Amino acid sequence: MHEVKLENAPVMLCAGEALTDMIHRGNEEWVSRVGGSTWNVARALAALGERTAFAGAISNDRFGDALWAASEAGGLDLRMLQRVDRSPLLAIVESEPPSYFFVGDDSADLHFDPTALPAGWMDGLQWAHFGGISLARQPLAARLVDLARELKSRGVRISFDPNFRNLMDERYTPTLEAMATLADLVKVSDDDLRGLFPGLELDAALAKVRSFNPQALVLFTRGAQGASLLRGDERADARSPKIDVVDTVGAGDASAAGLLRSLHHHPERSLQSHLHAALAAGSAACLQSGATPPHAAAMQQLFEQLEGEVS
Template sequence: MSFLVIGECVADIVRAPEGSGTADRVHPGGSPANVAYGLARLGRHVTLLTQLADDPAGRLIGAHLKDAGVRVESRGRPERTPSAVVGLDAQGRATYAFDIAWTLEAGEPPAGAPAHVHIGSIAAVTAPGAAAVLAGAERLRDRATVSYDPNVRPELMGQHGPAVARVERCVALADLVKASDEDLAWLYPGEEPEAVAARWLDLGPAVVLVTRGAAGSFAVTRHHTVAAGAPPVDVVDTVGAGDSFTSAVLDALAGRDRAALGALAAGELAELLARAGAAAAVTVSRAGARPPDRAELDAARRAHART
C-alpha cells in the first residue's frame, strides 16, 4: 500500500532550557514531513509532496527523508527552507516561533496511485499553497482515503473565525482526523474535546482521534468512544510526538476503506490508541522528531502491555 503526504518541511531549531548548559540543535521537522518519515520508518511506501529550498536546511531535510525511504517531490523553489525556533521548558514541552512561507502550486499528483492521502498543519490552511493541498486531496479522494491533522499553530492561523472555517473544511474532506486537546482548545475555547470530536463526526469523518499528552488519548466513531492512557516515559522533548502517533495510526489502518474505518470495533480502537501511544512514547524519550521503526514500535508495545 502506498501513501501520499502533502505538506511542509520545517527546520526545527531546538533551544534547550535557559541555564541547562546544552547547545541548540537543528532537527528536520514539519508535521507532514514527520508523518511521512514515520510511515517510511515503519516500512511503508510513501511520497511527500512539499517544498524545499536549495539551502543547508533543505539539503539536511531532504537527505533525512530520503535516508528513511521517503520519495520526496519538491514543487517550486522557495528562497529559503521554512524554520521554527523551538523552545523547551523544564518538562520538555515545546513552543514555536516560525519563519515560514508556503507557496505550493496546483498540479498533477505525483506519479502512482496512493491508497491514502494525508494532509495537515500549516500547509492545509496557509495561503497561497493551501489551495493546492486541498485540490490535490479532493482530486484523489474518489480512489483514496484521506486523513487530516490540524496541528494548530496559533501564530500562523490569522483571524480566529476564518481559521476555524478553514480547519472545518479540511475535517469535512477527511475520513480520519487526529487532533490534540491543545488544538481543540484554541479552535473552540471552553468546549469539551469529546463534544468537539462528536460534532466533527457530523462533518464527515468516520473516526476522530484526540491526543491529550500525558493524559492519553481517545477515539470517537459513530458507534464507539474509547479512551486509553499514555505509557509512562521519561520525557526528553515532545517534538514530533503527535506526528509519530499519526504515523502509527495510519500504518495500523492501512488498507481499510471508508466503510471499514467507520466499522472499527471498540477493541480495535483500544489497540489502535495503545499502539499509537507507544509510538509517541518512543519519540518523546529521545531528542527531536525521531519516530520508531517497526521493531522498536513492536518492542515498545509489548513492554507497555506488561505495565
C-alpha cells in the first residue's frame, strides 16, 4: 500500500489545550485573551522559526474563531487543529491575587481525536510537547498520554511541562508520573513544585520529579531568581538577563520553546548554553505585553549577552 507523505510535515508538535482567558479587570469588567500553556509554547516555537503544529480541539464560535485566527497569524500548521461543535474552554482569571478556575464541562478541548489527524503527520517530527491542564482533564488526558507513548516508540523526543493549576489533585498523580517517566525534557517551576508536592521542600520536590526519570533533562525555573538545567550528575545555573520587563505572562512557555529550539538545532552545546537559550527566550517574551511570543532577534541578542558574561 502506498504510504502517504504529508508535505511540510511539522518538526515540532505541541498537543493539549488552547483556551480563552477571561481576565477580571474589576467592577465586573472582563476582557478575553487567547491562551493555553501548550498552545503558547507552539506559538513561541513558530515565532522562533520552527515548523510547528498545535494538536488540539477548539470550539466553532467566536472564541474558537479567535484561537484559529491567532494560530494562523502565528504561523502554526493548522492541519492538526480540530474544530468541534462544543462549548469553549474558559479560564477565569482573578488578578489579585492571581488565581484560576476553569469552565468547560464537555467542552471542545475534550473532544480532540488523535486518530483523525492527517496521514503522514509524524513523518518529520522531532519533538512533541505536552502539559498544562489538558493532562488533568479526562478523557483528553488519557488520549494524550497514549499519543505521547506512541510518539516515544517512534523515536520522537518528548517534552513535558505540568504547569500546575489547582485542578491537579491526587487524581493527577498517575499522569504526572507517566509523563515524567516518558519525557526526555521536563520543565518545572518553583510554583509548580509547591503545588504538585505540598509539604515538601523545593529540593525534595525537585528530587521527586527527577526520580521518575533520572536521565531526563530538567529545566527548573525560579522566576527572577533565574533557572537551573540538570541532567544526571550535571547541573548548570544562571540568572535571567537584565531587561526592562513589560509583562511576565507567558515567560515560562517561551523558555520551554527556547530550550527546545536549542536542543534541536545545537545538540553540541553545553548544558550552560542550552540554559542560556531558555532564559533568553523567556526574557524576550517579557519585553512585550501579554502572552506574546518572543522575537527571534531579541532572543538571539539576549542569548549572546548571557554567553558573553561567562566567556
